[in-house]
Structures are given as structure tokens and as C-alpha cells.
Amino acid sequence: MNWQRLRLSFYFAWEGLKDAYKNEQNFKLHLAAGSIVVGAGFFFKVSQFEWLVLIAVITGILSLELVNTAIERSIDLITSDRHPLAKKAKDASAAAVFLFSLGAVIIGIVIFIPKILTWLL
Numbered sequence: 001m002n003w004q005r006l007r008l009s010f011y012f013a014w015e016g017l018k019d020a021y022k023n024e025q026n027f028k029l030h031l032a033a034g035s036i037v038v039g040a041g042f043f044f045k046v047s048q049f050e051w052l053v054l055i056a057v058i059t060g061i062l063s064l065e066l067v068n069t070a071i072e073r074s075i076d077l078i079t080s081d082r083h084p085l086a087k088k089a090k091d092a093s094a095a096a097v098f099l100f101s102l103g104a105v106i107i108g109i110v111i112f113i114p115k116i117l118t119w120l121l
């Protein structure tokens with residue numbers, strides 16, 4: 001086991017997180033939304049299974065956002081010209097984030113709406 005390599009890979013991952021937080025508005029937005037969901041999870045005392053689903057969704061969306069950023073930057077590095085394939089790749093990558101976000105919203109509604117209604121009534 002090369003501990004130095006392992007330590008460096010954590011360091012580079014941390015650098016990637018910091019960079020995305022500084023430069024990617026969508027990453028910050030999803031992080032803020034995730035924090036609100038965690039707050040709501042504590043407030044409404046969600047079950048253990050619901051916590052597992054929420055954690056999977058929050059980490060999934062943030063990871064997908066990072067992959068989307070990596071794809072966008074790789075394309076920008078490869079070409080500064082307009083190219084139909086560059087467009088298709090960036091749009092597919094953005095669509096992946098959109099689709100996951102849609103699923104996350106539905107999961108949020110299924111978990112929280114009944115709790116919000118019970119709390120209100």
C-alpha cells in the first residue's frame with residue numbers, strides 16, 4: 001500500500017471540491033439545497049431509511065455536478081471552436097444533472113410533503 005499516493009489522492013480530491021465551490025455556481029446551489037434538506041431532515045425527524053435515501057441523493061447530485069464540470073472543462077480544453085459533438089457532449093452532461101435533480105425533487109416531495117402536512121395540520 002502506497003500511503004503517500006493515497007494521501008495525495010485525498011488532497012487532490014479536496015482541491016477539486018474547493019475549486020468547484022469557488023468557481024461553479026451550480027455546485028454551490030446544490031450544496032445549499034443539500035444543506036437545507038439535511039436541516040429539514042433533522043427538523044422533521046426522518047427515519048433511518050429516509051436518511052439513507054437523502055444522503056444517497058445529496059452526494060449523488062454533488063458528484064454528478066462535479067463530473068459535469070469535468071466534462072465541460074475537458075471539452076473546453078480540447079477545443080475552443082464550436083463543434084456539434086462538443087455541444088452534444090455538454091448538453092448530454094447537463095441533461096444527466098437535470099434528470100438526477102428531477103428525481104431528487106420527486107424523492108424530496110415523497111419524503112417531506114406528508115411530514116409538512118402533518119406538522120401544519
Ligand SMILES: Nc1ncnc2c1ncn2[C@@H]1O[C@H](COP(=O)(O)OP(=O)(O)OP(=O)(O)O)[C@@H](O)[C@H]1O
Nearest residue numbers: 072075079080081082083084086087088090091094
Ligand atoms: N465548443 C462548443 N461547441 C458547440 N456548442 C457548445 C460548445 N461549448 C458550449 N456549447 C453549447 O453552449 C452551452 C453553454 O456552454 P458554456 O460553455 O457557456 O457553459 P457550460 O459549459 O454548459 O457551463 P459553464 O457555464 O459552467 O461553463 C452548452 O451546453 C452547449 O450547448
